[in-house]
Amino acid sequence: MSSLFSEWLAGQSAEPRNDPAPAEAASAAVTPVEAQAETPTQAETPVQAESAAPVKQAKASRANSEKVVLDAQLAAAIDTARSAIAEVAGISVIGDHLGTLAEGTRLVTHYFACTDPIYRGWRWVAVLARAPRAKKVTVCETALLPGPDSLVAPEWVPWDQRVEPGDLTPRDTLPKVEDDPNLQQGFEQVEETSDGNLDEIPNFEFGLGRRRVLSPEGISSAATRWAESETGAETDFAAKASAHCSSCGYLMPLAGSLRQKFGVCANGWSPADGKVVALDFGCGAHSETDVSRQSTDPAEAVVDDYSAGELEFQEG
Known part of the structure; x- marks a missing residue:
């Protein structure tokens, strides 16, 4: 062996x-x-x-x-x-x-x-x-x-499930949603008329059949109130917005002469959702704006070198 x-x-x-x-x-x-x-x-x-x-x-x-x-x-x-x-x-x-x-x-x-x-x-x-x-x-x-009883961060929730309309401030901008089911291309709203033309967007006035409608004075008074409201063109949101409601896909135009100055916001993330907004109003939930993309480089590691005693000494 x-x-x-x-x-x-x-x-x-x-x-x-x-x-x-x-x-x-x-x-x-x-x-x-x-x-x-x-x-x-x-x-x-x-x-x-x-x-x-x-x-x-x-x-x-x-x-x-x-x-x-x-x-x-x-x-x-x-x-x-x-x-x-x-x-x-x-x-x-x-x-x-x-x-x-x-x-x-x-x-x-x-x-x-x-x-x-x-x-x-x-x-x-x-x-x-x-x-x-x-x-x-x-x-x-x-x-x-x-451990089982330690304090940890809550689970991450996507922004579209976390952000409420009241959370948006004049300086905030929401990410752009490319495939938003709530929006469609403008030409998709065009309907073919009886004579075969495709360049006419349906537009009609409500009021026929009603006993009374707004007078010119009533229209002017309403326009003044809306212009001076929180969704007017002179607010902080409008001043800090990168784009105005006139170019937003969520804007629903009004009928008649007021469509030249106002519309209705149909954006569920906007603080003006369901309200009459001036065409010069704006917010960070505009359909065509986007947030500034951050760098994809890994963040620098942060080392926690402080103990409880050092923190109390610094605060004191």
Whole structure:
């Protein structure tokens, strides 16, 4: 027997392999490190760590029949995981060890409580791994992750579901909607007349059959009120708008002589929706304007180096 083969055989017998049996059902367990260090076979039994914020048991998501067994050597490396987090965050903000989670074969995640009051309810994470038949523990990554009771940002909602008509200010501009179902091309409103002409837009006056209609004085009085209203041509919206209602696809013209000065807004995102607007009025919800496109370059990373004590000192 060669010397190389003898050395290899001796290494095989020195440390038994912890590879899981492929025929067993898939599962993942979170267990305290102390129990794993004394009895490695207990890794198959889910035991919740004793802490105010225990790590919840992960659900198995593997489609194969392998069983993930918590590696006893990695589970016992609590000091290694704590030291790896301390290099990034400092030892003062690392609290109690909350438990371990077997992510895969010889791949374990350690959870620690975060004692920084700024990140209340968050947990420090250190992922450890080791090579087959190796005793050296390797730190894969560290992170600060939110816990079940931590304060996190709300889910993102698209702007067209979030913006209300009253949210628009004179300086705001909404993104342009190219395929807006509420708009169509102007020529699509042209109807064919009885003589075959296609250049006549239906236009008719209401009033026939009514006992009385507006007099010239009544029309002039209404025009004066509308011009001096919040949707007139002298408001902040009109002054700061990049385009006026006269060129907006949401404008519904009035009939008669007032169509030369006014129309009705039919834009659900505009603060003037359903109101009579001057043709020189405008807002950021104009159908043909658009927001300035921002750069697609990745933003510079921001590192939070402040602790609660430093923030209170600066504010004081």
